[in-house]
Amino acid sequence: MFCRAWGYEELTADPRWEYGLPPRMESELAWIQHALSHLKPGGTAVVLMPPAVAGRRSGRRIRAQLIRRGALSAVITLPLGSIPNMAVALTLWVLRRPQDSGTPGHVLMVDTSDRPEDFARVAADAWERFEAGADADEPGVELLDDDVDLTPARYLAPPPADLSPERVTGQRNRVADLLRRTAELVPAVGKVVSGVVFPL
Structure with missing residues (x-):
């Protein structure tokens, strides 16, 4: 999704890397820190990310620092197809420039992958509740384990199956x-016998 030739060699001492030098193959974590560097204290940025960034081992130290210092507010999984021409379900990372240093923040985890018809409303409702002080996950044992995996589905209970007559x-x-529609797209098929096509 992001360019792998992002200037690692030239930018190793860049002041934007407050949360750690992004590994060579983790350009997404460079963009995350670039976005944070342009925010005023308390400012918010939302970055569209590929899902692999949440769990790659090479980026775990930076992910841990984002949590420990309160720079990551939420990770929201979007449904497959919500972003045109993308073969994977992307995630939104909501970042906030910390007002002070070293203050762990709560992290909201939202998975809208099973709600393609109203994912935007589900995410917005979850964010409003989070901003009001509800639905916050502590950045403790679970998020800050050895992997620092920020995949929302890892922390959320699967939703109960909706088997209402209307949904079925x-x-x-x-x-x-x-x-x-598939039948309309498939041309009439013939049966080949000894090199001669006979309509079915």
Whole structure:
């Protein structure tokens, strides 16, 4: 998603790396720190990230520092297809420039991957509750373990299956529509026998 040739050799002493020198193959963590460096204390930035950044071993020290110093406010998993032309479900990292140094912050974890029809509302509602002081996960034992894996699904209980008649009917109708459209896209198929095509 991000360019791997991001200038690692030329920028090793850059003052933007407050949370650690980004590893050569972790350009995303360079962009995270670049965004933070442009914020005033208390300012917020939202960065679209590939999901692998949340758990790559090479970036765990920087992820830990982002949590310990209160610079990471939320990680929100988006549904597959919410961003056009992307083959993976991306995540939003909500960053906030700490007002003071060394103050661990709460981290909101949201997974909207199973809510493609209303993911934006689900994420916005979760953020509003978080800002009001609810739904905060402590940056303690779980987030700051050896991996510092920031994948929301790792910390959230799976939602209960919605088997309401309306949802089942809606899913059935979507599948039936998909099958109908697929049939319209497939040309008439013939049966080949001894080199001669016979219509089915």
